[in-house]
Amino acid sequence: MTTQPLVTNITSLNGTIQVPGDKSISHRAVMFGSIAKGKTTITGFLPGEDCLSTISCFKKMGVTINQEGDYVEIQSDGINGLKEPFEILDVGNSGTTTRLMLGILATRPFHSVIIGDESIAKRPMGRVTVPLRQMGASIDGRNNGKYTPLSIRGGNTTGIRYESPVASAQVKSAILLAGLGSKGTTTVTEPALSRDHTERMLAAFGANITREGLSVSIEGGQELKGTTIEVPGDISSAAFLLVAGAIVPNSKITLKNVGMNPTRTGIIEVLKRMGADLVVFNERTANGEPIADLTIVTSELKGIDIGGDIIPTLIDEIPIIALLATQAEGKTTIRDAEELKVKETNRIDTVVSELKKMGANIEATDDGMVVYGKEALCGAAVESYGDHRIGMMLAIAALIAKSEAVLHNPEAIAVSYPNFFQHLDQLIQHNNI
Numbered sequence: 507m508t509t510q511p512l513v514t515n516i517t518s519l520n521g522t523i524q525v526p527g528d529k530s531i532s533h534r535a536v537m538f539g540s541i542a543k544g545k546t547t548i549t550g551f552l553p554g555e556d557c558l559s560t561i562s563c564f565k566k567m568g569v570t571i572n573q574e575g576d577y578v579e580i581q582s583d584g585i586n587g588l589k590e591p592f593e594i595l596d597v598g599n600s601g602t603t604t605r606l607m608l609g610i611l612a613t614r615p616f617h618s619v620i621i622g623d624e625s626i627a628k629r630p631m632g633r634v635t636v637p638l639r640q641m642g643a644s645i646d647g648r649n650n651g652k653y654t655p656l657s658i659r660g661g662n663t664t665g666i667r668y669e670s671p672v673a674s675a676q677v678k679s680a681i682l683l684a685g686l687g688s689k690g691t692t693t694v695t696e697p698a699l700s701r702d703h704t705e706r707m708l709a710a711f712g713a714n715i716t717r718e719g720l721s722v723s724i725e726g727g728q729e730l731k732g733t734t735i736e737v738p739g740d741i742s743s744a745a746f747l748l749v750a751g752a753i754v755p756n757s758k759i760t761l762k763n764v765g766m767n768p769t770r771t772g773i774i775e776v777l778k779r780m781g782a783d784l785v786v787f788n789e790r791t792a793n794g795e796p797i798a799d800l801t802i803v804t805s806e807l808k809g810i811d812i813g814g815d816i817i818p819t820l821i822d823e824i825p826i827i828a829l830l831a832t833q834a835e836g837k838t839t840i841r842d843a844e845e846l847k848v849k850e851t852n853r854i855d856t857v858v859s860e861l862k863k864m865g866a867n868i869e870a871t872d873d874g875m876v877v878y879g880k881e882a883l884c885g886a887a888v889e890s891y892g893d894h895r896i897g898m899m900l901a902i903a904a905l906i907a908k909s910e911a912v913l914h915n916p917e918a919i920a921v922s923y924p925n926f927f928q929h930l931d932q933l934i935q936h937n938n939i
């Protein structure tokens with residue numbers, strides 16, 4: 507295990523940053539390009555470890571994929587061109603790769619095996635294997651197919667109407683992708699709207715997909731056509747720098763080309779409701795996805811209550827929102843966020859334990875956490891537990907800590923934001939130029 511000293515006691519952050527490509531959109535661009543007939547080109551791709559795992563899995567199924575930095579070219583014969591892989595498909599740390607790829611494999615008339623890392627092995631897969639079996643796929647795996655390793659023999663699937671018990675884009679997407687390769691119509695209904703990149707991007711690849719309230723339907727047998735995808739910056743990566751700008755004194759940070767899909771912008775609403783001085787400008791659209799530039803300056807913040815339907819729109823931002831709440835006057839409550847327990851780590855436990863080490867007044871609840879601010883933070887030896895978002899949140903917390911801090915297992919950050927520390931350095935150094 508490696509340990510890295512964190513920069514502490516920063517008096518100002520300044521500058522303009524282009525955050526890396528959106529992780530959810532990058533995964534989908536590679537997967538849909540791999541099952542679309544013809545050529546797909548992707549710009550702004552996130553070359554993080556998770557998305558590289560997706561590329562490696564589809565290469566093992568015979569798809570031609572060339573990736574150089576944030577540029578990717580895919581050449582595919584379409585979904586029927588996917589070949590039975592000789593090797594095991596290793597998804598690394600990526601839940602999105604596991605669940606969306608399961609949806610595709612469920613309809614393929616061949617055998618495949620999925621494994622991932624220690625964290626993936628703990629994440630619930632029954633939420634997709636159960637409906638995919640209902641559609642007719644043969645899936646087995648540890649604990650009766652609830653966990654990886656999983657083995658799949660797909661083909662001969664039929665569309666279903668599925669009421670998902672969780673507002674999960676991964677579950678919704680897996681079933682819709684299976685629906686695309688099945689007979690008849692597939693409809694997924696979710697309890698609250700989760701991110702809708704799959705719906706938007708399937709349309710960009712030429713599919714006919716319809717929405718009615720919280721239900722989405724797709725007709726099987728449609729052929730996707732290769733296209734050009736421009737991936738916007740990841741609002742979930744931007745969130746770390748937005749919070750840094752709000753809590754570090756004398757700061758002004760501008761972030762360019764950030765994805766502003768309304769199913770992802772809960773963090774913007776929370777920052778505004780807490781009183782952050784945040785400006786959204788240059789609003790535009792690419793491939794059906796809204797984009798904007800954002801500027802934030804150091805802000806006086808107040809505690810708020812966060813729960814209900816906003817939760818799926820900020821689920822990945824809760825670790826950094828917890829830090830934000832430590833610097834807000836009064837009480838912040840985060841509720842209805844049980845899903846945090848099944849992310850890369852149990853993020854209720856890891857956020858609370860690590861922020862407590864730094865002096866935060868924070869308590870876990872059954873479905874979230876309660877934070878009392880404003881509390882000065884101190885340095886500590888903290889741990890990412892192999893979770894990229896926990897690692898980045900702690901590095902931002904250290905910026906306002908008065909004493910020395912170190913982070914165990916910082917390499918996890920490369921999963922979604924490979925140049926995170928370079929960007930932080932740029933914002934710190936800017937003051938000395």
Ligand code: S3P
Nearest residue numbers: 530602673674675676677821822
């Ligand atoms: C994702 C969906 C969310 C999110 C994850 C990425 C996606 O997970 O937390 O980081 O790309 O579809 P769930 O679908 O499990 O909520």
